[in-house]
Amino acid sequence: LWKQIQxxxxxxxxxxxxxxxxxxxxxxxxxxxxxxxxxxxxxxxNFQKGGTIKTIYENESAGERLKRDIRIGNVVERLVRETGxxxxxxxxxxSRVSNLQLMFKNPEEYARIVGLVIRNTLHEIIINDGLxxxxxxxxxxxxxxxxxxxxxxKSLDMRKSEKSLYDRVLWDSEGEKAFAESLEDSRRILLYTxxxxxxxxxxxxxxxxxxxxxxxxxxxxxxxxxxxxxKFDIDNPEEDSRxxxxxxxxxxxxxxxxxxxxxxxxxxxxxxxxxx
Numbered sequence: 001l002w003k004q005i006q007x008x009x010x011x012x013x014x015x016x017x018x019x020x021x022x023x024x025x026x027x028x029x030x031x032x033x034x035x036x037x038x039x040x041x042x043x044x045x046n047f048q049k050g051g052t053i054k055t056i057y058e059n060e061s062a063g064e065r066l067k068r069d070i071r072i073g074n075v076v077e078r079l080v081r082e083t084g085x086x087x088x089x090x091x092x093x094x095s096r097v098s099n100l101q102l103m104f105k106n107p108e109e110y111a112r113i114v115g116l117v118i119r120n121t122l123h124e125i126i127i128n129d130g131l132x133x134x135x136x137x138x139x140x141x142x143x144x145x146x147x148x149x150x151x152x153x154k155s156l157d158m159r160k161s162e163k164s165l166y167d168r169v170l171w172d173s174e175g176e177k178a179f180a181e182s183l184e185d186s187r188r189i190l191l192y193t194x195x196x197x198x199x200x201x202x203x204x205x206x207x208x209x210x211x212x213x214x215x216x217x218x219x220x221x222x223x224x225x226x227x228x229x230x231k232f233d234i235d236n237p238e239e240d241s242r243x244x245x246x247x248x249x250x251x252x253x254x255x256x257x258x259x260x261x262x263x264x265x266x267x268x269x270x271x272x273x274x275x276x
Contacts, residue, residue, distance in 0.1 A: 001191055001215050004225040006139040007259040011251070013204060014130045015122075017089055024121045025096045031117075033102040033110050072107045082115040085122060093118065126204055127250045133258035140199065165193040175232030176211075178269035183214065186271055190223065191215040203251035205244055210252055210263070216274070227256055228266045228274065 079090045094100060094114075103110040161169045163184055171177045171194070183192045192214040200207040214226040229249055249265065256263035266273055 001193075001213055001225055004261050005213055005227060005256075005259075008136045008138040008140060009133040009201070009255050009258050010136050011202065011204070011254075012132050012134065013126055014132070015125065016130075017092075019125055019129070020085065020089060020118075020122060021092050021096065023125065024093050024118050027117045027121065028093070028097045028114055029099055031099060031102065031110075031113060033099075033106050033113070072103065075103065075107070075111050078111055079115050079118060083118040083122065085118060090118070123205070123244075123247050127247050127254075131204065131251065131254060133251075133255045135259055163189055163191055165191070170194060173232070175269060176230060179212075179230055179232070179266070179271075182269060182271045183212075188216050188271075189214060190217055195227075201252050201255045203248050205248055205251070208248040208252045208255075212266075214274075224275070225261060226274070227261055227263045229264075230266050232267060232269060 076087060076090050076094070079085075079094075080087050083090070161184055169180045169184065171180050176194075180192075180194075183189045192212060195210055195213055197209055200209050210227050211230050212226075212228045214228060216224050216226060218224060229252070253263050264273075268274075
């Protein structure tokens with residue numbers, strides 16, 4: 001198992017500025033920015049015994065649109081700072097959008113959302129088109145697994161194990177608990193371990209730590225080596241994960257593809273999607 005996952009990689013990024021610009025412009029042109037409005041909420045506040053405070057919502061009133069001079073500031077510099085793209089790219093995007101006038105309706109909202117669009121566009125293009133992982137020839141040391149002792153200081157449930165690398169299995173959620181129990185009880189599973197937190201893969205967004213490494217057997221009796229990220233109680237992990245988290249997982253997938261290891265996201269506690 002360790003030979004299948006111990007290889008290190010490095011990543012290269014290749015970007016085409018025109019792709020970033022055209023994709024971001026298309027998304028920005030679909031934005032709908034609200035005017036600045038003043039809204040007043042009326043609530044009843046009760047101070048109760050014991051020092052607790054209870055608030056009761058009564059009604060709201062929306063005032064007229066605010067009509068006042070607003071200082072916009074240097075939007076270009078702000079977007080460069082918040083997105084990480086060059087000034088030239090930001091200027092190219094803003095000069096091509098068809099709704100730049102929305103900035104004068106609500107400058108803060110427009111700059112904030114445009115910044116998010118550009119940053120997310122950049123990340124999506126990096127992950128989908130511009131990112132490549134290359135094996136370096138170096139490997140992780142088995143000493144990484146010694147840091148499992150650090151879990152002893154945390155209030156985690158544990159169960160004795162016959163198939164794990166350790167005599168006990170640690171988990172930090174009910175989903176992981178059920179998943180670990182299924183691994184332990186399944187006749188298909190030969191060996192499994194929760195990967196140590198120091199086992200990390202470098203990504204453009206930081207680092208990524210996958211969850212589980214598993215050895216299973218097929219119906220024909222051959223062994224398969226798996227690395228699985230677990231996401232429970234969600235229908236679509238790609239939609240329900242935070243954008244940064246999902247992109248890190250996709251980076252992890254590219255890393256394991258580069259070293260020839262089967263990687264996927266598992267969402268079923270009963271292992272029904274383990275071999276997808």
